[in-house]
Amino acid sequence: MDRTMKTARRRIVSPAPAGAPSGLDAIFRPRSVAVIGASRQKATIGREVIHNLLDFEFNGKVFPVNPKAPVIHSMKCYSSVLDIPDEVDLAVIVVPRQTVLRVVEECRRKGGRGLIVITAGFREAGREGKALEGRLRELVRRAGMRMVGPNCMGVINTAPGVRLNASFAAARPERGSAAFLSQSGALGEAILANAKELGLGISMFVSMGNKTDVSGNDLLEYWEDDPDVRVILMYLESFGNPRRFTEIARRITRKKPIVTVKAGRTPAGARAAVSHTGSIVGLDVATESLLEQCGVIRVSTMEEMFTLAPAFSLQPVPAGPRVAIVTNAGGPGILATDAAVNLG
Structure with missing residues (x-):
């Protein structure tokens, strides 16, 4: 030994x-x-x-x-x-x-x-x-x-009393209210590099790597009641404990939105995830159902995440199902109504 x-x-x-x-x-x-x-x-x-x-x-x-x-x-x-x-x-x-x-x-x-x-x-x-x-x-x-970690890029905390950039990321993020966790250092770097241009301020950034100890679930719980975090962004290749994730995410999405890009939709993508971080990727249909039950917003691309994140970082989660739609034409109002109902 x-x-x-x-x-x-x-x-x-x-x-x-x-x-x-x-x-x-x-x-x-x-x-x-x-x-x-x-x-x-x-x-x-x-x-x-x-x-x-x-x-x-x-x-x-x-x-x-x-x-x-x-x-x-x-x-x-x-x-x-x-x-x-x-x-x-x-x-x-x-x-x-x-x-x-x-x-x-x-x-x-x-x-x-x-x-x-x-x-x-x-x-x-x-x-x-x-x-x-x-x-x-x-x-x-x-x-x-x-x-x-291991196999990670590091972490960033922009809080004024901390100002921690313990990473090798080239980009310097501006302070904001979005917390971002990623299993890919390269995609994390892309988020940080484009955040300022998109008007997205970062509260915390974590490149998780292999998730040997600290997991995505641990980070979600850590950010759940953090007043500096108003929206949580995730790039995931696997769930370490889906049941625990479901319990935590359901609580959080009542208070603040979670937006995720979940990779490994196809068999080829799942195999690539295994070679990247050693992750075990489940069936995508099960993943889709799990995220929907939790109230997590799943997007297909990083571009979609970039589009939603600035809005969510400024707009609180609605307290209830009371939505008012103001429009100067009937057609767009009908489409907006259908979209609101279909999305819950």
Whole structure:
């Protein structure tokens, strides 16, 4: 058995420092961030993550970690997260796959509670990667930590008191009321790149990757009563727990709209989803029925999502079935009436 896993099974959860954020707050509202695998080299993910944290003016402390660099971005660089003298709430991990478990164990020993594992090469890469991801999941859960990823782009929280951009996204989003979760980093990047042009402000952005720990359902619950989130946008390739999703989505859609692009409509698309994030995609007819029962608005393309999102971010969900249609011609009024009735 791997030494790291033996250690994880033997040890109890390290106590979090007093006042430290817990649960998903450790990821989305950290007081400090360590970038493990930070780099000075251009066009590397380690450099882009550090750059984005500083450029977005993160309202906390940033610690680069790289044993081969004494200074990065004019900041002291540490050989290990264990060498950092301050508390570390969130660790962004950008190291080779074979060292991820060791780094996570060091984060546990440091007392951190949040992880973002950007590193790829896990379940989506075959049998060996799937086994490694299973060990990563067990280590994280035994340590009482929460993790986004692996195989993800990172997260963004535009709240003024946080200003966290722990991602390697090139786009810089404007603050707004739309929360977006995506299983595709590239589509997430497209949303962020086009958001400002479309008049869409972002509250939070999450590239989920393989969803090894933090799932779409976890994020929905986190955003359910968040006053900064008025509309939730999702790009999904699979449902981790459809029953739980149904319960959560039904509650949320009574208060705020959920708009989703659910990929894998065709058999070929479903196979592509498996190779992308290792997702198991169900029958599309069942997906359609599930989303309809929950009140989730399903769209076919990202363009449709771009069209609906700005309106929903400004317009609250109607309190009841009382709809007034004002028109200067009969035909459009009839069509609008039919559309309103057909859509519930």
